[in-house]
Amino acid sequence: MSDEAPKKDGLSRRGFLSLAAMGAAIVSFLTVLGGIFRMTKATVHYEESRKFKIGKPDEFPIGTVKVLDDKNVFIFADNDGMHAISNVCTHLGCIIAPVDWGFQCPCHGSRFDKSGKVIGGPAPRPLPWLEVSRHVDGNLMVNAAKEVEIGTKFKV
Template sequence: MGAALLFGVVGMLRLPKAAVLASPSKKFKVALPETLPAGEAFVPPGRAVAVYRDAEGTYAVSTICTHLGCVVKANPEGFECPCHGSRFNADGTVSRGPAPRALPWLKVQLSGGVVVVDEGTTVPSGTKVA
């Protein structure tokens, strides 16, 4: 019986290891530059999110195109998709297709002067935190 247990344990040690890659957290902190003009997008490096601050509060918009999932680029008028030319206003609404719907707004919280964005949670368009 002891030999069977030993062979069983040795056999388990030889099983392949799971190849799981860690992915970044869906929640992350953003320190907005003090000099960020109202209505201008701040895109944190390595994230598909644009964060805005204006007189009404702070909000975040996903920068994943609703057409085919390309990452849109921020510009002074809003966003433009480099894949098929969709254009979005700064609030995420579609100004030119083929994108079928607006860019989703993401949950934002303020914590000690730092913005916390949750890429995994959408909120209704127009939801801002003061």
């Protein structure tokens, strides 16, 4: 004979435990199923391309110094060609300003000469020179994701 007396109304203890076990099994199953569905989707974070067009070569006559604020780049054109230098300080990422003798960071006072080499302050390395190239449509392009050696100029 069972040691559990059936109750007249409501659940017996055995019935309650059965329901609880079934509920826990269903929740576990759904959790596993959710995990499996989630694994089928790749976790990819797409980034905006760091290559951008800056215009036709005739927009940059010799002597041009142009600041592209939205791209954080200085563009220079001289007799040897064109080059692009990042205007993001290599110390903590403030935006540097051009001055007569080069560039100066307003945040902690780093100073860079006209080629971007550090001449003072806490900046640990020179300003990166960025790759300049020509797109097939004739526009000049800067690749902010690709550094080139200091002094590398693109012949227009």
